[in-house]
Amino acid sequence: MAAKTWREWEKPLIELEEGIVKLKQMAKDAASPKKEELESEIERYERALSNYLELMYNRLGPWETVLVARADKRPYTLDYVSAIFTHFVELEGDRRYGADRSIIGGPALLDGFPVMIVGHQKGRNIQERQYRNFGMAKPEGYRKAIRLFEMADRFRLPVITFIDTPAADPGVESESRGIAEAIAASMQKMFEITVPTISVIIGEGGSGGAIGLAAASRVLMQEHGIYSVIPPEGCAAILWRLPEKGPEAATALKLTASAALELGLIDEVVPEPLGGAHRDPLDAAAKIREALSRHLDELAALTPSEVKAQRYEKFRAMGEMR
């Protein structure tokens, strides 16, 4: 039986990590020779932990990737914003209807150069999750993104989007205010602007909600992110009328970063520290930062019309047929 949450799946790891913390505390207070004994014990635990980490993370199956991508300990957009950029000024208005806290955005500096950031934002505890609407954006979120894309184009700031959403908000209100139009218009704006754009899928790339911010010059994906046309549970419900067959559907959907790269639908897989981004958020951020700088440098060589043409051709070529 497959695990249902990342905590369940990571149980042996979490227990080892907790054990190590306890032993270290004991060793701190202990005197010789007990101290040496504890230290060799800690070493043994740490070896076991790194073995386990390698065993579990180097052979991450599609379903386990889904669990890790959704892990509530995983770094979210604002964690990366503070680790990668400086001088971020969040701009919240959509100028149309209301504030949507499930998409954040604003200008910041990357390596001293101004860029525009837009990204989905999830919450970690119950209050935060509600505040962020579980990372499910309403039309207002996409309309705020459109506004920021336009501003970026006006002031020649490259755009960086962070993708981390289970889906766009499916509620009655969102439907009433045109969630489908907002997503389509956001994508359209990403094809209209002439500054380079980079999207990074850092967690869940959930169908329309994700592509609405991901029609970019370059699309990068973290090693344990997922990118899918439908959540595996939803797919299983349609295919076999059994939502609990999510693990099988996850395999069928080929929703991992390596599969997306193989299909030619993303440009690069950004590696994560051993054991996932949540084990070392700063290292994960450093790896994203390196990739962003490199791609921005490459894209800086293109003229505005070349930027547009490249983006068009890139998405135009997607599809398999005979």
Added chain:
Amino acid sequence: MNKKGSGPSDAFLQCLGCKKILFSVEFKQNLRVCPHCGFHHRLSASERIEITFDPGSFREVDADLRSIDTLEFPDYAAKLAQAEERVDRFDSVVCGEATIMEHPVSVAIGDFAFMGGSMGSVAGEKVARTLERAIDKRMPAIVFTASGGARMQEGLLSLMQMAKTTAAVQRCAETRTPYICVLTDPTTGGVLASYASIADVILAEPQALIAFAGARVSKQAGVGGRVPDDFQSSEFALAHGMIDRVVVRKELRSVLGLLVGLLGGADGR
């Protein structure tokens, strides 16, 4: 008559709206619209072409484009073969060129009968080519949608069709190529959230299902909220400013012809 819009070949049938018994001949003459309650039954792509464009003017292109089961998705190959057999086409979208009231147009028509009109690589490619053909040949584009959304069996490839078709719509806008979209029952999910929602003019047939998310999901998400009776219908979309007009089937041809003429047509640029 179990399936919505699939008519029997017998002399009588039952309206899916008011359940009254109708004469098949009369029903067909009335463009598959119930003469009693006005319910618009679904059309096949061929029926749509026949009642919309100048007689005999439609020339299909890219009819031979076929899906590949790239993901080796469970049962996809069998489902595709079944759909090809039943609908006698290779995909859910039919495209080509035609004239409407003598204006040349580049057209694409979705057919719900082919795997729920779902958009995979081929449907996305045909819509993109239809828009590009309009740009190249300097004529307006008309697209009829009828789709349950993205084709799950093509995974991320089908999600990317949303971006691909949207890119082509943007190119229409930049080249001043008029693009008119007609939403028919149903237009949902990834199709609604891409090329269907950003046309220069968006028309819809009466009472069509127009929805981003499944109705059940939407209503669950709207806990405590009031769900209007006409939620996710053409009339609802019109009332919320998302589309421009709801047009009854027998007037669609003349409204489209008029719009094509007004927005530029073949030599307006």
